[in-house]
Amino acid sequence: MAASVSLSTAPVGGDGTGTGHAHFGRLLLAEWTKLRSVRSTYWSLIALVVAFLFFCWLIPYLTTANWSQADPSQQANLLADPIGTIMSSGQFIGQLAVAVLGVMVTASEYSTGMIRSTLLASPHRVRMLSAKSVVFASLVFVIGEVISFAGFFIGRQTFKNLLTVNLNSGDVREVVGGGLYLAMLALFSLVLGALIRHVPGAITGIVALLLVLSNVISLVPGKAGKYLYTYEPTNAGFAIMAKHVPDNFLLSPWEGYGVFAAWTAALWVLAAYLLVRRDA
Amino acid sequence: MIEVRDLVKRYGNTTAVDHLTFTVEPGRITGFLGPNGAGKSTTMRLILGLDRPSAGSALIDGRPYAELRDPLRHVGALLEARAVHGGRTAFNHLLYLAQTQGVPKRRVHEVLDLVGLGPVARKRTKGFSLGMGQRLGIAAALLADPRILILDEPVNGLDPEGIVWIRQLMKALALDGRTILVSSHLMNEMAVTADHLIVIGRGRLQADMPVDRFIAQFSNNAVLVRTPQSEQLLAAVGEQQGWEAARGAQDGRFIVTGATAAQIGELAAHRGLVLHELTPQHASLEEAFMELTREAGEFAHQGPGRAGAPAQIPGQPADGTAAPAASSAPPAPPAAPESVQEVSDGR
Numbered sequence: 001m002a003a004s005v006s007l008s009t010a011p012v013g014g015d016g017t018g019t020g021h022a023h024f025g026r027l028l029l030a031e032w033t034k035l036r037s038v039r040s041t042y043w044s045l046i047a048l049v050v051a052f053l054f055f056c057w058l059i060p061y062l063t064t065a066n067w068s069q070a071d072p073s074q075q076a077n078l079l080a081d082p083i084g085t086i087m088s089s090g091q092f093i094g095q096l097a098v099a100v101l102g103v104m105v106t107a108s109e110y111s112t113g114m115i116r117s118t119l120l121a122s123p124h125r126v127r128m129l130s131a132k133s134v135v136f137a138s139l140v141f142v143i144g145e146v147i148s149f150a151g152f153f154i155g156r157q158t159f160k161n162l163l164t165v166n167l168n169s170g171d172v173r174e175v176v177g178g179g180l181y182l183a184m185l186a187l188f189s190l191v192l193g194a195l196i197r198h199v200p201g202a203i204t205g206i207v208a209l210l211l212v213l214s215n216v217i218s219l220v221p222g223k224a225g226k227y228l229y230t231y232e233p234t235n236a237g238f239a240i241m242a243k244h245v246p247d248n249f250l251l252s253p254w255e256g257y258g259v260f261a262a263w264t265a266a267l268w269v270l271a272a273y274l275l276v277r278r279d280a
Numbered sequence: 281m282i283e284v285r286d287l288v289k290r291y292g293n294t295t296a297v298d299h300l301t302f303t304v305e306p307g308r309i310t311g312f313l314g315p316n317g318a319g320k321s322t323t324m325r326l327i328l329g330l331d332r333p334s335a336g337s338a339l340i341d342g343r344p345y346a347e348l349r350d351p352l353r354h355v356g357a358l359l360e361a362r363a364v365h366g367g368r369t370a371f372n373h374l375l376y377l378a379q380t381q382g383v384p385k386r387r388v389h390e391v392l393d394l395v396g397l398g399p400v401a402r403k404r405t406k407g408f409s410l411g412m413g414q415r416l417g418i419a420a421a422l423l424a425d426p427r428i429l430i431l432d433e434p435v436n437g438l439d440p441e442g443i444v445w446i447r448q449l450m451k452a453l454a455l456d457g458r459t460i461l462v463s464s465h466l467m468n469e470m471a472v473t474a475d476h477l478i479v480i481g482r483g484r485l486q487a488d489m490p491v492d493r494f495i496a497q498f499s500n501n502a503v504l505v506r507t508p509q510s511e512q513l514l515a516a517v518g519e520q521q522g523w524e525a526a527r528g529a530q531d532g533r534f535i536v537t538g539a540t541a542a543q544i545g546e547l548a549a550h551r552g553l554v555l556h557e558l559t560p561q562h563a564s565l566e567e568a569f570m571e572l573t574r575e576a577g578e579f580a581h582q583g584p585g586r587a588g589a590p591a592q593i594p595g596q597p598a599d600g601t602a603a604p605a606a607s608s609a610p611p612a613p614p615a616a617p618e619s620v621q622e623v624s625d626g627r
Binding site for chain 1: 325328329330331332345346348351352357359361362363364365366367368369372373375376377379380381382420
């Protein structure tokens with residue numbers, strides 16, 4: 001019958017015997033296949049690119065158009081940090097696309113049941129999570145750097161009748177930081193999705209953190225409020241894109257990014273531990 | 281070869297898999313049978329390393345699943361629960377699996393054609409029917425040409441043509457010397473498919489034997505006898521070693537067990553008794569199965585599992601003399617059948 005025809009005609013190659021683990025490169029390639037073969041990846045990344053670049057044009061355009069009506073303090077803010085003016089609105093909106101996609105990369109495996117296929121193919125769960133993390137963070141890093149520089153040049157061009165924006169040494173961190181922040185946020189969201197294992201729950205969590213908690217926390221008075229504000233992971237990470245950190249921020253930009261990285265690393269380890277412990 | 285040794289899985293206070301031990305041998309189809317909620321899927325998930333056992337081990341070719349290098353080359357599995365992302369095409373789903381194992385891309389096309397999904401390879405799987413989903417699962421199981429196949433309810437959702445196809449596929453794979461473990465809650469399906477049966481009820485092993493022996497051992501081969509000379513026949517049957525007769529609903533009808541129709545006919549002729557009817561009542565595999573799981577139920581109510589509930593009544597000796605007392609005053613087992621059912625349904 002049809003069934004018996006091609007069963008044995010399948011030399012599938014490879015060295016299927018023995019213990020040890022598959023090449024990490026194979027897992028990277030496989031996770032890349034997974035990432036590029038669902039629509040949500042494209043929609044989220046298109047949303048990121050379009051929203052980010054649009055705001056990098058819009059804010060300088062509106063600023064230039066309304067320059068004569070702007071009050072002196074607004075004008076001073078712009079002149080003090082023109083790159084921040086160009087990029088911060090786009091970053092604030094664009095990060096949501098990365099956060100949602102990051103959550104989906106892991107949590108949707110659980111909501112669809114795909115996690116069972118994944119773990120059958122790749123039973124060493126920590127290696128699987130590592131491969132996923134490397135692939136997704138790298139993709140977001142590359143796209144994040146490309147759009148950061150593209151957005152900078154778009155904004156500089158739009159500003160050119162008003163002022164000249166230079167990419168001197170201190171400001172390079174602001175631009176490069178755009179990609180660095182998004183890459184770390186990608187990891188952070190991916191880990192959150194792996195911990196919560198539920199798409200709507202994890203999206204609600206990350207969006208609440210980014211849009212609500214990170215701001216509300218600054219209303220806490222006194223020293224405690226400053227600590228809370230500074231060590232909230234996304235605020236800490238956002239500092240990497242600021243020329244001057246806010247008054248209530250206690251660390252330098254790079255230290256802030258380190259705090260975000262430490263949060264992400266700690267949650268990653270927790271997620272890996274729970275991934276190994278929990279039933280799939 | 282699959283070796284399950286003293287495997288236990290507990291969820292809180294309920295025990296879904298209770299000290300299971302069995303071996304699945306190559307070259308034959310082993311049917312894994314039990315009513316819904318018996319722990320079949322859980323056992324398979326434990327073998328496949330998806331769930332962590334509470335105790336015991338499940339080995340594949342002598343190793344736990346997680347230690348297999350390129351596991352899909354050893355074991356192909358079709359799970360009962362959906363295990364694909366609906367937004368991904370059938371081709372990309374299999375391509376992902378192939379890449380993790382270092383299996384070439386052309387093999388993806390091969391298995392898609394084998395299961396008849398070639399024409400819809402580039403379609404997203406969320407549009408697939410139940411049967412197409414099963415075929416995709418089977419394609420995934422066969423992808424890396426494994427020597428062992430674990431199939432959880434593979435005929436679910438298949439049309440009659442698909443069911444025949446699966447049966448022939450499994451037989452071809454077994455003939456090829458592969459190890460096949462296939463679960464079902466349908467005895468009759470197993471009767472025409474399996475060579476060997478492992479029956480579980482409430483997480484415990486109830487039977488582990490060839491299908492033929494299973495039928496012989498667990499079915500009562502009964503014969504319906506109708507005669508105007510009831511008393512004489514009853515007496516004659518009663519004299520025979522191992523025969524038993526029970527009166528039927530109508531006068532002059534008996535059900536005789538422990539003898540064939542031919543033996544009863546010869547006995548009647550020998551004694552000069554008139555018979556009006558002599559009909560063998562063939563017990564089906566389904567009846568044998570129900571018989572077995574019914575016993576499992578009674579057994580469970582007495583409580584003395586190796587796992588937990590203390591079987592012994594205080595003041596009673598531990599040997600067989602305790603049995604009547606235990607059955608008249610059964611200690612309540614903590615693992616109520618309902619809660620076992622609940623856990624298994626949720627999976």
